[in-house]
Amino acid sequence: MDSKQPSPTNEPVLREHVYDGIQEYDQKLPNWWLFTLYLAIAYFVIHWLCYYQLGLGSSDEMVIDQAIAEMQVARDKQMESITDEQLWALSRDTAAVEAGKATFMTQGMCVSCHGPDLSGTLGGAKLPGLPLSDKEWKHGGTPTEIFKIVRKGSPDVTKGMAAWELMLGMKRVSEVVAFVLSHHKEGEPVTRAADSPPLAAPAAAK
Ligand code: HEC
Numbered sequence: 001m002d003s004k005q006p007s008p009t010n011e012p013v014l015r016e017h018v019y020d021g022i023q024e025y026d027q028k029l030p031n032w033w034l035f036t037l038y039l040a041i042a043y044f045v046i047h048w049l050c051y052y053q054l055g056l057g058s059s060d061e062m063v064i065d066q067a068i069a070e071m072q073v074a075r076d077k078q079m080e081s082i083t084d085e086q087l088w089a090l091s092r093d094t095a096a097v098e099a100g101k102a103t104f105m106t107q108g109m110c111v112s113c114h115g116p117d118l119s120g121t122l123g124g125a126k127l128p129g130l131p132l133s134d135k136e137w138k139h140g141g142t143p144t145e146i147f148k149i150v151r152k153g154s155p156d157v158t159k160g161m162a163a164w165e166l167m168l169g170m171k172r173v174s175e176v177v178a179f180v181l182s183h184h185k186e187g188e189p190v191t192r193a194a195d196s197p198p199l200a201a202p203a204a205a206k
Pocket residue numbers: 104108109110111112113114128129130131132136137138139140146149150154155156159160161162164176177180
């Protein structure tokens with residue numbers, strides 16, 4: 001295309017075309033520059049192969065997911081040792097109670113056995129679950145006892161009260177307990193039910 005001028009003096013050759021009065025030299029690209037280009041191409045191939053095809057290394061998304069998972073584990077650990085006072089405080093936290101209510105009222109969840117008014121009945125008919133709005137508690141009426149039964153389920157598996165921790169995780173369990181507690185007053189007298197498991201049992205069974 002461009003007819004090249006011989007360059008006996010090794011001087012840069014001026015190409016013939018002119019665009020808007022601008023001319024250019026016909027220079028070979030410097031080797032160091034070409035080297036970085038080839039290096040970038042090689043890096044791309046290796047990166048594409050390892051990262052996108054073989055799945056080696058973790059993406060930003062995976063790093064973030066892992067960090068969140070670690071935070072959740074840490075939070076769950078903290079909740080293991082949640083106190084009565086902290087659960088009462090949570091029962092006064094409107095956001096937590098609302099979140100707990102949403103879980104409780106979800107079709108097929110707590111509401112279907114304990115009733116929308118927590119009375120354990122629906123339209124006068126008895127539901128499978130115990131009333132949660134009264135002051136008699138089969139498995140103990142302190143917030144941490146309620147928290148435990150919701151987390152771990154009934155010690156009598158034939159009763160149908162599941163271990164909700166597995167399904168909901170600790171945070172949502174704490175919220176749903178906050179919702180139950182919002183129907184109660186801190187310091188109100190609680191009684192145990194006639195068919196409560198012996199008192200030593202809940203303490204022994206961690
Ligand atoms: C399939 C029916 C069913 C569902 C769903 C259910 N429960 Fe229960 N729940 C029961 C039964 C039955 C018992 C009584 C267990 C026993 O007698 O040991 C119980 C007991 C309890 C107790 C202890 C009551 C006491 O007197 O000590 C609490 C608190 C409780 N449930 C909360 C919940 C919450 C919160 C949910 C939703 C996350 C839930 N339950 C979902 C059936 C259910």
